[in-house]
Amino acid sequence: MTYIIHGATGAQGSPVLNLLQQAGHEAVAAVRDPSGLPAAAASVAVDLSDAAALAEAYRGADGVFVHLPMGAPADGRGQAAAIAAAVAEARPARVVISTSGQIVDAPESPLQAAPDSAIMTLIDSVTATGVSTAVVAPRLYLENLLLPVVLGPARGEGVLRYPLPESFPVSWSSHLDVADVVVRLLLDASVTGTVAVGHRPGLVGADLAGAFSTGLGKAVGYEGISPTAFGALIAPMFGPAAAPVVGLYQALNATDGNVIGENNAQALLELAPRPVSQWLADLGI
Structure with a gap:
């Protein structure tokens, strides 16, 4: 089984790539420049604005993990459109999107991402392809x-x-917590929609x-x-x-908290975030 991992050298993608490889799955690092990766690492050079190249990378994949890099909103919307076009053409078996901390599941909140934002464009456009999609929604990173x-x-x-x-109160989570949820959702397509990640209560x-x-x-x-x-x-x-x-x-x-709702990894996947003390110990702090 092959999984395409965007940003595999970064804070979000790297632990996802590592977990999949440790479990014996074929995980391919999708990065702009693969030259910095170990020679033995499976990789593919991609540009998030190039729909044709993305489709070629996604074709035949069992899963794709993607998140948008920080940048200008117009660039993000263009990347979202290219990713969605590639998904529509290549039809990978599963797509998991990370919101990178943007709020997409609290419409009553003033911090909810705007309908025309890059992240909402990505979520809505990929979901509209009909490909099985899950959205991982952390809040603040430890x-x-x-x-x-x-x-x-x-x-x-x-x-x-x-x-x-x-x-x-904050639903804090670490990149390791997010990676645990992403990998579960890549391997098990029974859960779709948004899965919030973080401590609850905050x-x-x-x-x-x-x-x-x-x-x-x-x-x-x-x-x-x-x-x-x-x-x-x-x-x-x-x-x-x-x-x-x-x-x-x-x-x-200006708000009274940043806490996830009921559609969370604890309830949907029985995956709880690490206690902060454990996270620190895991890092050797």
Whole structure:
């Protein structure tokens, strides 16, 4: 069985590729430039805007995992259209889409992705092909807490600083949690539609601080800071990309939480996210 994994060298695709390979499946890394991959790695060079090349990669595949890279909205919509056209032509047995943290399953939320957004265009267009499709919908990634400006003060000062109030609940998940769900959905096509990923009920600042206290072996407290202050911390690393991050957290601060609903991996697949303390231990923190 062959599975095409987009972004296989990145944070989302790499653990999916590894899990499939460890289970003995043929997993093909779909990347723009395969030259950086090990010589023995199965790979295919793809451009997300080239529908013909994507169709050739998808033809005969048992599953495709895809997510849109960060970029201009117009570019994302064009990529979504090309992916959907390739799926319609090649008819892979299964497609699993990651939202990369964008909210697509909470229409009552002001943070719900717009109908004409790139991610909704991708979901709607691929689903409309009639190919079996599932959408993996995480919220915030635990890996955000590994940024030097977050992890460093936790280690050095015993303070976990993040741009959300201490009482703000979040369905945190790691890239490893998402990969577990993606692989299950690639191998088992009985579940379609959106599958939310993350802790439910959501975790608040004290929950995160407690896990870091255990992981670091020292008392760690939580401190909510403003999105603007967080932006100043990440600007040297992110450059212009810091601005949309600040905008996201400003929007989150105007709500009362970022928690997944009932259509989640726990309920649909009996897959629970790792406790934060376990995630830290798995990373050797």
